[in-house]
Amino acid sequence: MVSVGNHPNINLMAYSEVTQVSGYVGNFTVTVRQKASYVDKEKCTGCGVCQDKCPKKVIDQAYEAGLGHRKAIYKPFPQAVPKFPVLDRENCTFFQKGTCKACEKFCESNAIDFKQQDEFVTFPVGNIVLATGFDPFDPRRIAQYGYGRLANVFTSMEFERLSSAGGPTGGKIVLRDGVTAPQSVGIIHCVGSRDKHYNNYCSVICCMQSLKLAHLIKEKTGATVYNFYTDMRTAFKDYDEFYQRVLSEGTLFVRGRVAEVTDAARLPGEEGKLIIQAEDTLIGKQRRVPVDMVVLSTALEPRHDAKEVGQRFGISGSAAGWFIERHPKLDPVATMTEGVFIAGCAQGPKDIPASVAQGAAAAARVVGKINQKEIAVEPIRASIDKDRCSACRICNNQCPFKAISYIPEKNGQRAYSEVNPALCQGCGTCVAACPSGAIAGTVFSSQQIMAQLNGLMLLNVNGASVEEKVPA
Amino acid sequence: MNDKFEPLIIGFTCNWCSYRAADSAGLGRLKYPPNIRLIRLMCSGRIDTTFVLQAFANGADAVLISGCHPGDCHYVEQNYKAQSRFLLMRRLIAQMGIEPQRLQLLWASAAEGTIFAAEVTRMVEEIRKLGPLNWKSSQQLTVNSKQLAAAEVAA
Numbered sequence: 001m002v003s004v005g006n007h008p009n010i011n012l013m014a015y016s017e018v019t020q021v022s023g024y025v026g027n028f029t030v031t032v033r034q035k036a037s038y039v040d041k042e043k044c045t046g047c048g049v050c051q052d053k054c055p056k057k058v059i060d061q062a063y064e065a066g067l068g069h070r071k072a073i074y075k076p077f078p079q080a081v082p083k084f085p086v087l088d089r090e091n092c093t094f095f096q097k098g099t100c101k102a103c104e105k106f107c108e109s110n111a112i113d114f115k116q117q118d119e120f121v122t123f124p125v126g127n128i129v130l131a132t133g134f135d136p137f138d139p140r141r142i143a144q145y146g147y148g149r150l151a152n153v154f155t156s157m158e159f160e161r162l163s164s165a166g167g168p169t170g171g172k173i174v175l176r177d178g179v180t181a182p183q184s185v186g187i188i189h190c191v192g193s194r195d196k197h198y199n200n201y202c203s204v205i206c207c208m209q210s211l212k213l214a215h216l217i218k219e220k221t222g223a224t225v226y227n228f229y230t231d232m233r234t235a236f237k238d239y240d241e242f243y244q245r246v247l248s249e250g251t252l253f254v255r256g257r258v259a260e261v262t263d264a265a266r267l268p269g270e271e272g273k274l275i276i277q278a279e280d281t282l283i284g285k286q287r288r289v290p291v292d293m294v295v296l297s298t299a300l301e302p303r304h305d306a307k308e309v310g311q312r313f314g315i316s317g318s319a320a321g322w323f324i325e326r327h328p329k330l331d332p333v334a335t336m337t338e339g340v341f342i343a344g345c346a347q348g349p350k351d352i353p354a355s356v357a358q359g360a361a362a363a364a365r366v367v368g369k370i371n372q373k374e375i376a377v378e379p380i381r382a383s384i385d386k387d388r389c390s391a392c393r394i395c396n397n398q399c400p401f402k403a404i405s406y407i408p409e410k411n412g413q414r415a416y417s418e419v420n421p422a423l424c425q426g427c428g429t430c431v432a433a434c435p436s437g438a439i440a441g442t443v444f445s446s447q448q449i450m451a452q453l454n455g456l457m458l459l460n461v462n463g464a465s466v467e468e469k470v471p472a
Numbered sequence: 473m474n475d476k477f478e479p480l481i482i483g484f485t486c487n488w489c490s491y492r493a494a495d496s497a498g499l500g501r502l503k504y505p506p507n508i509r510l511i512r513l514m515c516s517g518r519i520d521t522t523f524v525l526q527a528f529a530n531g532a533d534a535v536l537i538s539g540c541h542p543g544d545c546h547y548v549e550q551n552y553k554a555q556s557r558f559l560l561m562r563r564l565i566a567q568m569g570i571e572p573q574r575l576q577l578l579w580a581s582a583a584e585g586t587i588f589a590a591e592v593t594r595m596v597e598e599i600r601k602l603g604p605l606n607w608k609s610s611q612q613l614t615v616n617s618k619q620l621a622a623a624e625v626a627a
Binding site: 319450 | 480482509511513514515517518519520521522523526527530531532541542543544545546547548549550553557582
């Protein structure tokens with residue numbers, strides 16, 4: 001990230017949102033809203049004194065997963081690029097109560113600017129790569145797993161913070177009370193994925209993530225670890241070797257979905273523990289496993305605003321909400337909109353190596369496009385016969401790519417609609433919609449389809465007789 | 473040859489989902505009746521009312537329009553447009569005295585070869601029960617349409 005931040009050809013716009021995209025490959029115009037961070041980036045040195053002096057502590061739901069605090073003026077995490085802090089208006093004492101300004105007082109370079117406004121920047125770009133990532137599944141939706149209700153049920157993200165040396169416990173794996181090390185831990189796989197009530201897809205990363213967590217728990221606490229899995233999916237290089245290693249470390253694996261996590265003890269030895277009720281499908285029996293700590297390996301979900309983002313950039317998403325690539329095998333980083341590429345979890349759940357590979361592939365595709373100097377477009381396109389067009393504008397609203405524009409009457413030239421060949425993807429909807437038959441679609445013209453239709457009718461289903469001869 | 477009525481069905485499939493579904497049915501060696509003939513379009517949104525009417529006029533007993541699942545369209549939302557046209561056409565053909573079941577819509581993704589094959593089998597049986605489309609002047613219309621096509625070429 002640092003090398004990205006320092007690169008002379010990369011303009012990094014953090015804390016910003018694309019609000020508008022128009023144009024086509026090689027010629028997009030993008031409007032970006034740069035949200036007011038109340039820190040002047042020209043003056044800020046990134047020394048961090050404002051963070052130290054800010055008196056307002058806020059629970060950090062993002063990086064610390066709710067386990068730690070940040071200040072009202074903060075950097076998301078210590079190594080964040082760019083190094084400039086952001087002032088959180090909702091929690092800032094000055095913005096809420098009108099007094100404080102501690103950060104302004106202590107800032108040596110006078111970089112704090114409480115009057116800063118959101119800025120809109122418009123600039124041209126040639127290609128766009130969307131790598132908007134994912135949202136973690138909220139396990140509160142599965143009430144029977146008790147997350148948010150039972151103290152010692154953690155999500156995998158919370159656990160990551162617990163086991164991190166820079167985390168709130170300094171890397172000690174402890175229960176919610178902050179002191180007790182767990183004697184036994186249950187890791188539940190597929191929380192919110194491979195489940196028709198939530199998401200049908202496999203979230204890909206959770207098996208390996210759970211194995212890693214199991215390994216960390218074993219290494220740091222020596223606790224007994226149970227993995228409740230649906231299927232172990234340890235595809236890809238060295239992954240199954242790691243699974244074998246975790247197995248040999250003595251981690252226990254129970255194949256079966258967990259029905260519930262409860263603190264209601266029924267049997268001796270269950271008091272004060274969390275009981276995981278699950279079916280062990282390999283022995284065909286119900287099991288109750290008392291543990292001290294439960295870790296939910298949560299699913300990856302599409303970003304909550306993936307649909308709006310997709311519409312803004314003119315690309316489509318699957319029913320689940322992941323962006324759709326041009327071709328699942330042959331063109332996995334391009335989209336149906338020329339010049340817009342996708343990478344990482346925006347396209348579907350994937351792990352870090354796959355995200356890096358896809359990101360590099362998308363970058364290479366963009367570089368390829370830039371070096372070509374010319375854009376090759378697909379031959380399947382629609383075009384409007386200006387003389388036949390009645391300028392009714394029915395086609396204008398049919399196009400999801402905004403490829404059809406209306407040219408109003410001017411200097412005696414009749415009004416008409418026009419297809420931008422760089423934007424048109426060739427679906428043919430406008431061709432079918434045009435009441436004047438003024439739009440022609442290459443390769444799939446009405447004439448060609450009619451000819452197919454007539455040709456198909458010549459073959460008799462019974463195979464007995466061909467009524468007409470195929471015209472030469 | 474058997475005397476059983478063999479309906480002729482024209483299927484309009486989109487390039488990305490349902491044509492691939494038919495392809496995967498073939499690759500999977502799935503059997504379905506040969507009564508359906510597919511015409512590939514780039515998108516189910518390309519479906520023109522005239523194609524459907526022409527198919528009926530030419531003697532097809534039924535027409536199937538098939539596209540990607542809602543929300544899965546490779547052209548963002550064009551399958552919804554196909555759907556609205558389908559609903560309109562169903563009403564239209566009903567007014568013309570054609571049973572509305574003769575026009576059907578099927579969402580099938582590229583992976584759903586089995587669904588495609590099963591649906592086609594079901595549809596063929598359904599149309600077989602309905603019997604041939606009683607389109608008295610079909611011959612006449614075929615000629616007319618050819619003349620029209622010829623006129624189009626000339627133009």
